[in-house]
Amino acid sequence: MTTTDGVDEEKRATLRRFAAVGAATPLARFSDPAAADAGESDARDAIAGYLSTTPGAHFSKIRDDLQLGTGETQHHLRRLEELGVVERFRDGDYKRFVVADRFDAFEKNALGYLRRDTPRGMLIELLRNPAVTASDLAAALEVSPPTVSKYAGELEEAGLLTRDDGYTVERPETILLLLVRHADSFGERGEALATDADALIAYDP
Secondary structure, three states, X not given: OEOOOOXXXXXXXXXXXXXXXXXXXXXXXXXXXXXXXXXXXXXXXXXXXXHHHOOOEEHHHHHHHOOOXXXXXXXXXXXXXXXXXXXXXXXXXXXXXXXXXXXXXXHHHHHHHHOOHHHHHHHHHHHHOOOOOHHHHHHHHOOOHHHHHHHHHHHXXXXXXXXXXXXXXXXXXXXXXXXXXXXXXXXHHHHHHHHHHHHHOOOOO
16 A cells, blocks of 8 residues: 555565564664665665575565565665675576575575475475485475486585485585574475474484
8 A cells, every 4th residue: 555655555564574573683683874764774674684584585586575676676785785784696597695694605505495496395305304215206396207306416516415325415404404494484394394393303422
């Protein structure tokens, strides 16, 4: 709904919600003395808050989920990068963004694949049961075996999977932590995994 003064109340509510997330998240909220008005500050706080809960989101998703225009999103992300609040990384054709200084190269790489439905599903299924086969994965994810093979090759090349003797997730604890910490942004499978995560962790002193 747009008010008589031209303000989109739905957009304002969305920005305030994610700005509040940023305020509750260490290092996600910041003060920008160069912000032209409260609206600019709200938008930047909202982007920082959004990325604290949805790390690895690509440009279009940030723009659409926060109901911002393309130019507006570009402007605010550029300023946030200049301030050292967020950083970008390239993932194929995507420009993805995270809160700065929180993720190493492996984690950024993992986040890029966890933001894609089929690779995320494969990693989740393998974390649940390392013995699953390619056929099992295809059936569980309702995709074709060639699709599983294609993404398995990509995940192997990215250093997230090995295929020496079946499929083995590399640094599984790290990937599990990313999935659990940001479960709300990874759909139903991610949320279900977070619920069962304690049963997947073996303690062997």
